Amino acid sequence: MLSRLFNLPRQWFAAWLARRLPPVQSIRLQQRHIFIVPTLAGMAYSGALLLMLLVAINYQNSLAYALTFLLASLGLLSMFHTWRNLAGLTVSASGSTPCFAGEYGSYRLRLHSGKADYQAIAVGWHAKQLTLVDVAHHSEQCVELSLLGRRRGWQQSPRLRVETRFPLGLFVAWSQVDLAQSILVYPQPLPDVVVAATGQGDEADSEQTSVVAGVDDYQGLTAWQAGDSLRRIHWKAWSKGQGLLIKQFTEQQGQLQVLDFQQMPGDVEFRLSVLCAQVLKISQTDQPYCLLLPSQQIGPDLGPEHRQRCLRALALYGVGIS
Amino acid sequence: MSAVRAAARLGDDIPRISLMWLLIAQALVIIPHLLHVPVWLIGLWLLCAVWRVQVFRMRWSFPNGWMKATLMLGSGFAVYLSRGGLVGLDAAVALLITAFILKLLEVRNRRDALVLIFLGFFTVVTSYLFADSLLAALYSLLPVIALLSALLGLQQSRFATQPLATLKLASRLFAQAIPLMVLLFVLFPRLDPLWSLPQPKDKGTTGLSSSMTPGDLAALGQSSALAFRARFEGAIPAPTQLYWRALTLPNFDGRSWSISERFEARQPEWQAQGESISYSIIMQPSTQPWLFSLDVGSSEQADIRLMSDFRLQRRTPVNRTYQYQATSWPQALRQPQLSQAQQYEFLQLPRDGNPQTREWAQTLRGQYNEDDALVAALLRHFNQQPYHYTLKPPLLGRDSVDEFLFSSLRGFCAHYAGAMVFTLRAAGIPSRVVAGYQGGEINQVGQFVQVRQFDAHAWVEYWQSGQGWRSVDPTFQVAPERIERGLQNALEDEADLFQGGFLSPLRYQNIAWINQLRLSWENLNHRWQTQILGYQRDNQQAWLKQWFGEVDWQALGLLLVASAGLIIALIVLWMFKPWQRQTDPVQRVLTDFQRLLRRRGFNRYSGEGLRSFYQRIHLSLSEQQQQALSAFIEIYEQQQYAEQGSDLAGLRRALAQVKKSC
Numbered sequence: 001m002l003s004r005l006f007n008l009p010r011q012w013f014a015a016w017l018a019r020r021l022p023p024v025q026s027i028r029l030q031q032r033h034i035f036i037v038p039t040l041a042g043m044a045y046s047g048a049l050l051l052m053l054l055v056a057i058n059y060q061n062s063l064a065y066a067l068t069f070l071l072a073s074l075g076l077l078s079m080f081h082t083w084r085n086l087a088g089l090t091v092s093a094s095g096s097t098p099c100f101a102g103e104y105g106s107y108r109l110r111l112h113s114g115k116a117d118y119q120a121i122a123v124g125w126h127a128k129q130l131t132l133v134d135v136a137h138h139s140e141q142c143v144e145l146s147l148l149g150r151r152r153g154w155q156q157s158p159r160l161r162v163e164t165r166f167p168l169g170l171f172v173a174w175s176q177v178d179l180a181q182s183i184l185v186y187p188q189p190l191p192d193v194v195v196a197a198t199g200q201g202d203e204a205d206s207e208q209t210s211v212v213a214g215v216d217d218y219q220g221l222t223a224w225q226a227g228d229s230l231r232r233i234h235w236k237a238w239s240k241g242q243g244l245l246i247k248q249f250t251e252q253q254g255q256l257q258v259l260d261f262q263q264m265p266g267d268v269e270f271r272l273s274v275l276c277a278q279v280l281k282i283s284q285t286d287q288p289y290c291l292l293l294p295s296q297q298i299g300p301d302l303g304p305e306h307r308q309r310c311l312r313a314l315a316l317y318g319v320g321i322s
Numbered sequence: 323m324s325a326v327r328a329a330a331r332l333g334d335d336i337p338r339i340s341l342m343w344l345l346i347a348q349a350l351v352i353i354p355h356l357l358h359v360p361v362w363l364i365g366l367w368l369l370c371a372v373w374r375v376q377v378f379r380m381r382w383s384f385p386n387g388w389m390k391a392t393l394m395l396g397s398g399f400a401v402y403l404s405r406g407g408l409v410g411l412d413a414a415v416a417l418l419i420t421a422f423i424l425k426l427l428e429v430r431n432r433r434d435a436l437v438l439i440f441l442g443f444f445t446v447v448t449s450y451l452f453a454d455s456l457l458a459a460l461y462s463l464l465p466v467i468a469l470l471s472a473l474l475g476l477q478q479s480r481f482a483t484q485p486l487a488t489l490k491l492a493s494r495l496f497a498q499a500i501p502l503m504v505l506l507f508v509l510f511p512r513l514d515p516l517w518s519l520p521q522p523k524d525k526g527t528t529g530l531s532s533s534m535t536p537g538d539l540a541a542l543g544q545s546s547a548l549a550f551r552a553r554f555e556g557a558i559p560a561p562t563q564l565y566w567r568a569l570t571l572p573n574f575d576g577r578s579w580s581i582s583e584r585f586e587a588r589q590p591e592w593q594a595q596g597e598s599i600s601y602s603i604i605m606q607p608s609t610q611p612w613l614f615s616l617d618v619g620s621s622e623q624a625d626i627r628l629m630s631d632f633r634l635q636r637r638t639p640v641n642r643t644y645q646y647q648a649t650s651w652p653q654a655l656r657q658p659q660l661s662q663a664q665q666y667e668f669l670q671l672p673r674d675g676n677p678q679t680r681e682w683a684q685t686l687r688g689q690y691n692e693d694d695a696l697v698a699a700l701l702r703h704f705n706q707q708p709y710h711y712t713l714k715p716p717l718l719g720r721d722s723v724d725e726f727l728f729s730s731l732r733g734f735c736a737h738y739a740g741a742m743v744f745t746l747r748a749a750g751i752p753s754r755v756v757a758g759y760q761g762g763e764i765n766q767v768g769q770f771v772q773v774r775q776f777d778a779h780a781w782v783e784y785w786q787s788g789q790g791w792r793s794v795d796p797t798f799q800v801a802p803e804r805i806e807r808g809l810q811n812a813l814e815d816e817a818d819l820f821q822g823g824f825l826s827p828l829r830y831q832n833i834a835w836i837n838q839l840r841l842s843w844e845n846l847n848h849r850w851q852t853q854i855l856g857y858q859r860d861n862q863q864a865w866l867k868q869w870f871g872e873v874d875w876q877a878l879g880l881l882l883v884a885s886a887g888l889i890i891a892l893i894v895l896w897m898f899k900p901w902q903r904q905t906d907p908v909q910r911v912l913t914d915f916q917r918l919l920r921r922r923g924f925n926r927y928s929g930e931g932l933r934s935f936y937q938r939i940h941l942s943l944s945e946q947q948q949q950a951l952s953a954f955i956e957i958y959e960q961q962q963y964a965e966q967g968s969d970l971a972g973l974r975r976a977l978a979q980v981k982k983s984c
Contacts, residue, residue: 052447084897169476
């Protein structure tokens with residue numbers, strides 16, 4: 001009850017922030033986006049100034065007065081400099097790389113300046129873990145941040161903290177922007193669980209069987225495409241200058257691996273994790289495979305695109321369409 | 323389009339630039355303190371600086387707890403030994419600097435560095451307590467800017483690797499802060515000290531002391547240190563009028579003249595006559611309470627009183643530069659009546675010694691009935707006999723007055739004044755030696771008189787019933803040029819004695835332009851002292867009155883806030899230059915483009931990329947429009963992101979196409 005009470009201000013703040021900084025792909029930081037507060041160092045600084053003022057008063061020393069006032073003016077003006085060091089900076093989302101649950105995916109953003117130079121801009125998810133970049137005038141900086149994938153599916157990135165303490169560190173100007181970005185999180189693969197993928201007719205979790213077994217039924221050559229195994233490249237043809245060709249084997253169709261959701265033990269998440277591990281494992285071989293989910297079938301096919309499709313389907317199973 | 327740069331993590335360790343500036347700043351902060359802190363602190367600093375640099379280079383490691391404790395206790399004890407205690411400003415500052423140095427060995431992260439920088443600023447403030455000259459103030463800009471650079475470097479990212487760029491930035495910030503500082507300096511109300519604090523110790527200041535052996539003033543005569551400066555409200559009186567009284571020395575023990583313990587704060591009886599002279603004096607620290615004034619001086623300042631021997635005295639010793647106003651009546655009648663006891667005091671002589679002088683005094687008394695005639699005869703004697711004015715008098719024996727008057731005939735002003743008072747007293751005329759300064763250098767640039775230690779002088783006052791005290795100067799009879807043109811002219815053949823050596827500008831007084839330069843510099847110092855250092859409560863109120871009329875604290879606060887706001891607004895305006903916002907021609911073309919589309923009903927959201935804007939609206943455009951728009955966007959993006967040479971003309975052409983299509 002009490003903790004909920006304590007959380008109330010935070011919720012209000014979040015709601016207020018959402019109104020003030022709605023999700024956008026790209027934002028040019030302006031007056032209403034930037035907040036500025038003195039830092040701990042700033043407070044210590046004013047304490048030191050107070051001490052100097054006391055010395056000036058008690059010793060009636062004009063120079064001590066002058067230095068105190070100089071530092072006070074500097075501190076005050078540094079507030080505007082700090083604010084200036086964030087104002088006008090454009091922050092845009094620039095895509096993300098998917099990851100498996102429990103691992104870190106990367107999240108790219110671009111900082112883009114206009115006329116002004118920006119120094120020591122700190123970006124990150126938490127105030128304690130920030131990355132510093134400088135953005136010179138009329139230039140762009142890319143920053144890659146890592147984000148922990150917690151649960152499979154689309155994971156909304158938290159608000160991004162953009163802050164700066166430059167030049168004197170007495171004030172911190174910050175903004176929390178929502179770049180409306182999500183990162184795709186695949187299920188956590190569980191490779192140690194030995195569950196056989198059901199081949200058609202026999203058990204086949206060993207890659208050798210399929211490849212070796214199909215050698216006799218050599219069908220012909222087709223053009224190499226990205227994702228085809230290097231092992232099946234017809235090197236002789238390549239050395240004759242005929243380009244990259246691969247040998248095709250009809251038998252492989254018969255060795256099709258089927259990864260069937262229904263055949264898996266355990267609950268939904270467990271099944272998805274196991275399937276994920278198997279997709280990863282099989283995709284390292286040259287075997288075609290297909291993924292059977294209750295609502296859809298993917299494949300049979302092979303190659304990185306197919307793998308991606310499978311992983312995506314696993315990630316998004318039951319969470320609605322992408 | 324852009325390379326992903328390995329971004330520096332906002333670590334907690336100190337950037338190289340910051341550490342470098344920190345070390346430089348520390349040296350600069352400590353240097354002015356070297357005059358008054360124990361010498362071994364230099365060694366300690368070198369040790370700590372080398373240690374810290376080696377730690378940075380990963381050669382050595384930070385000292386462990388035991389080492390730190392040993393260093394701390396050891397240095398504390400060393401301060402205790404070399405300062406004879408831990409109380410007092412000197413010891414406190416020595417401790418502060420020790421802490422400032424030792425802290426260097428502890429600086430691991432940003433927070434430690436901040437502590438060190440703040441300590442540095444505070445140490446600069448304490449240096450002002452020991453030296454507040456114009457040069458010291460100018461010098462202190464160096465450590466302040468270096469400390470600022472260190473503070474700035476602490477916030478910079480790893481990509482900043484140019485120490486000079488950091489310095490430049492710090493200087494720019496510094497320059498921007500100056501207008502606001504001046505405003506605060508002028509308008510911030512000056513308060514009286516809240517509590518009393520230990521003052522800087524006397525650094526062996528030279529000056530008059532409370533007793534005078536004839537050789538003493540001759541020693542002072544070799545010091546060119548500044549004693550005080552005086553600025554007159556009217557014309558500057560002739561040098562022969564400038565007898566600056568400091569003390570009277572009525573007691574004679576056979577060798578030296580000293581002050582009387584019986585002088586009271588009771589105002590002596592006197593009547594103002596003739597014209598008065600008003601002036602203000604800024605005196606250098608003398609560690610003594612007595613002030614300098616022309617006869618008969620009076621001051622309205624609450625802490626100054628006129629003592630019974632007509633000297634002005636402050637309630638507390640003058641330990642820092644002190645400024646006061648005084649008015650003098652040179653022709654005043656001073657103490658026309660003295661009681662028998664008082665007269666007796668100014669007649670006392672040691673029981674024996676100097677028989678020849680006593681005898682001569684009796685002879686004179688026999689010749690001249692009138693006191694004035696006797697004094698005149700005495701002065702004539704000094705004038706006509708072959709007396710010689712010198713800073714190198716021979717050493718005198720037990721009957722010093724006899725030896726001086728009848729055999730050596732060589733002496734400094736103190737010899738003449740002492741011998742004359744002795745003779746007058748032996749002849750029964752109440753008299754006393756007055757010590758002070760005579761003349762001074764008139765600075766034509768700044769219209770003030772500058773009095774140095776070598777202007778120290780002693781002269782004679784004798785008393786007559788009804789007439790009161792009268793001043794006479796036997797030295798004037800011997801060496802009138804001393805009074806008229808100053809000591810240096812009187813002693814040209816002894817010029818070597820003046821302190822300062824080859825580098826002292828005083829030495830080159832004969833070269834006109836050097837002398838002019840020196841006078842201008844001294845005038846600058848004078849203004850510095852009156853207008854900057856002397857800008858305390860009284861001066862501030864006078865200044866405010868002059869400019870704003872009667873100002874109470876409330877109005878002052880309002881004025882301060884309003885003008886500070888104005889200055890800040892101007893600086894911020896200059897920082898952001900809003901009038902330049904649209905001067906980027908590419909941006910201007912983009913604005914035109916957006917305005918054009920807005921008229922067609924297509925609004926670009928704030929923060930929406932041009933591409934996504936186009937994606938959103940392209941279905942409702944004709945094919946021609948689509949082509950024109952995407953052509954424009956492509957050229958624009960090339961301009962913005964590809965860092966190509968600007969193709970403004972191409973962009974304008976594309977805009978024209980868009981216009982045509984719409």
